[in-house]
Amino acid sequence: MSRHEKINYVEFPARDMEATKLFFGKVFGWGFEDYGTEYIAFSDQGLDGGFYRSEKCSSAGEGAALLVFYSGKLEETLAKVEAAGGVIVRPTFSFPGGRRFHFTDPNGNEFGVWSE
Numbered sequence: 001m002s003r004h005e006k007i008n009y010v011e012f013p014a015r016d017m018e019a020t021k022l023f024f025g026k027v028f029g030w031g032f033e034d035y036g037t038e039y040i041a042f043s044d045q046g047l048d049g050g051f052y053r054s055e056k057c058s059s060a061g062e063g064a065a066l067l068v069f070y071s072g073k074l075e076e077t078l079a080k081v082e083a084a085g086g087v088i089v090r091p092t093f094s095f096p097g098g099r100r101f102h103f104t105d106p107n108g109n110e111f112g113v114w115s116e
Contacts (some may be wrong), residue, residue, distance in 0.1 A: 008063060010047055010067065012109050013054035014040075019085075019106040020051050026084040027077070028069070057108035066102075068112035077113050 017040055020062045024030040024042070030039040041050035047067075060066040062096065071077040074092065081103045089110060090102035100114035 012049070012051050012058055012107070013040075013056045014051035014107045014109075015053070015055055016059075016106055017051065017053065019083070023084050023106050027080045027086065044074070051107075057104075057110075057112045059108070060102070064110070066110060068100065068111055068114055071113050071115050074101070074113065074115035078103075079092035081113070107113065 017034075017037070019039060021032050025032075028045070030045060032042055034040050035050075038053045039050055043047065049112070054066075054095050058064040061072065063107045077100055078092065085106055086103040088101060088103050090112075091097055092101040095114075098116045100112050102110055102112045104110050
């Protein structure tokens with residue numbers, strides 16, 4: 001499949017790079033590559049991307065795109081998010097095709113997690 005004109009990379013704001021690495025490492029097993037003090041990158045997570053230093057955050061309620069993870073064990077993933085310091089901003093709900101919840105990371109960025 002051609003990569004031409006396909007979504008290839010995503011970037012998020014982050015106030016605290018260390019908290020970001022700890023949170024995503026604990027919950028999803030991510031590793032990061034540091035590019036100085038202002039940027040960290042992740043790869044091999046379905047879509048490569050990174051976090052850039054910023055006081056802002058990404059929220060679907062403010063019109064930002066919502067990235068949604070898949071989980072085969074939704075309740076276990078929710079427990080890992082909470083244990084790592086994530087905040088559940090929309091408890092598990094049903095939608096056509098499955099169930100999902102929304103959370104914020106330590107920077108206030110909003111994400112979703114869904115399962116059948």
